[in-house]
Amino acid sequence: MPIYEFRCRSCEVVFEKLVRNSSQPVTCRDCGSEDLQKLISAHAIGTGAPDTACGSAPCSPAPTCGGGACPACF
Known part of the structure; x- marks a missing residue:
């Protein structure tokens, strides 16, 4: 269940929302x-350490893992 950031076009407020589906x-x-x-x-863009794309040991070295697509990162 990801948390997304939204900007309201009506009142310009920026907020986060947990979106279940x-x-x-x-x-x-x-x-x-x-x-x-x-x-x-x-x-959402990337939070990985310089060694691996996601910053954890089971991941492949960067940039192979990249973008959160590595199954070991979930």
Whole structure:
């Protein structure tokens, strides 16, 4: 269950939301609008250590593992 960041196009507030599945409707926590933009958060881009893409021992050396696709990282 990933946590996503959203920006409301109506009131401009930025917030995080735990989304249990992709069909779950998300509304702004402040104004209730459904006109949201999903943002790319820094942790979604990569948090790995220089040695491995995900920073843990079972992963392949970077950049082979990259982008959170390594099954050992889950």
